[in-house]
Amino acid sequence: MGPSAPWDDTIVSxxxxxACDGSxxxxxxxEPLVSFLRHPLAVCFTKVSHVLAKDYLLVxxxxxxxxxxxxxxxxxxxxxxxASGRTKGGYSQDWFMAQYQARDLxxxxxxxxxxxxxxxxxxxxxxxxxxxxxxxxxxxxxxxEALIDKEDxxxxxxxxxxxxxxxxxRNPLRVLEALTRPDDFVVLKIDIDTPSIERExxxxxxxxxxxxxxxxxxxWEHEVIASPMAHRGWRIRQTEKGRPKxxxxxxxxxxxxxxxxxxxxxxxx
Numbered sequence: 122m123g124p125s126a127p128w129d130d131t132i133v134s135x136x137x138x139x140a141c142d143g144s145x146x147x148x149x150x151x152e153p154l155v156s157f158l159r160h161p162l163a164v165c166f167t168k169v170s171h172v173l174a175k176d177y178l179l180v181x182x183x184x185x186x187x188x189x190x191x192x193x194x195x196x197x198x199x200x201x202x203x204a205s206g207r208t209k210g211g212y213s214q215d216w217f218m219a220q221y222q223a224r225d226l227x228x229x230x231x232x233x234x235x236x237x238x239x240x241x242x243x244x245x246x247x248x249x250x251x252x253x254x255x256x257x258x259x260x261x262x263x264x265x266e267a268l269i270d271k272e273d274x275x276x277x278x279x280x281x282x283x284x285x286x287x288x289x290x291r292n293p294l295r296v297l298e299a300l301t302r303p304d305d306f307v308v309l310k311i312d313i314d315t316p317s318i319e320r321e322x323x324x325x326x327x328x329x330x331x332x333x334x335x336x337x338x339x340x341w342e343h344e345v346i347a348s349p350m351a352h353r354g355w356r357i358r359q360t361e362k363g364r365p366k367x368x369x370x371x372x373x374x375x376x377x378x379x380x381x382x383x384x385x386x387x388x389x390x
Contacts, residue, residue: 124184125150133179136385138187149185151385152177154373157349158388164349172353173390175216178340181385183225186337190306193221193228198283198293198322199313200233203247213310215247226306230274234293236282236313244278252276262290265299283313285321294325294332301335310340312389319343320367323375333382340389343372 124147128135134151157164162171183189195217203214214231221227231252245253255275268277284291301307311319323341326332344355345367372388379386 124182125179134380136380136383146187147185149181149385150179151380152179152387154376154388157369158343158372158376159350159390164353175390178387180220180224181226181338186226186306188304190226190304192230192302193226193306194297194301194308195221195228195231196293196297196307196309197231197233198309198311200235200278201237202235202239202244203252205247213312217308217310221308228308230272230277230300232268232277232279232293232296232300234279234281234283234313238280244280248276264290265296268296269299283318283322285318285325287325292322294322297335298332303334305335307336308338308340309336310389312340312342316344323379327375327378327382330382333379333384336384339379339384339386341375341386342389343367343375345369345372 128150130148132153134153135148136151137148138146140146160171160174160177163174165171195214197214197217200214214233218228218231241258244258245256248256252275255273256278257271257274257276258278258280260280262279262281271277281291283293286292287295289295297307297309311322313319319341320343326336326339344350347368348355376386376388
């Protein structure tokens, strides 16, 4: 399926896929790093809110993924519930499932983390039947061996907070590295509303080339000061104690470094 609709390479960012002989196989578009990295109308006071609009994101088609993956993973760090916030546009799991399935990149396995405690019934209720029947909920970290053994599991739901410590079993990057291979297609979303932990995870990813090779797509909401989004929900969290005063310039630096490493890095909502 695919590829993307016609686009102008003088305006739209893109990755070039180069063959071993140096020939150009494809150019895969990415939304450009401009403005405040959200939908252009996100801070406009209009009848229809665009704060959580995602149609500016350029999700790839199967024919734009190289090499063709045999396994597809989605690691959702800050998952909430499967379809929570749907009416306001804030959901993530079912949005990702629908977007990638429509592009012939349906996920074989979703591994999720959510700090807010919910009952098993609440977590399972929103899931489609096929996923619900192949879901395991963890209240404490499982061993990596136990997670690897569950290859047929559709959803692994960790209902506890993540930890950025390198050796912690609560670090989602440890799980990602254990479950995936370089030839898998891996999507990672990070949005736990705790900027210090998010930045630490991004820093770990950038510091480990072997780990970066495991991630194809990254979605991250990098909250910074002096952004128009201060008027659209970021103001309270900007008072986080001890938080470095990062700005949009830092956002551009993070996303550019990730993209230059070969990761299709997107600014999430």
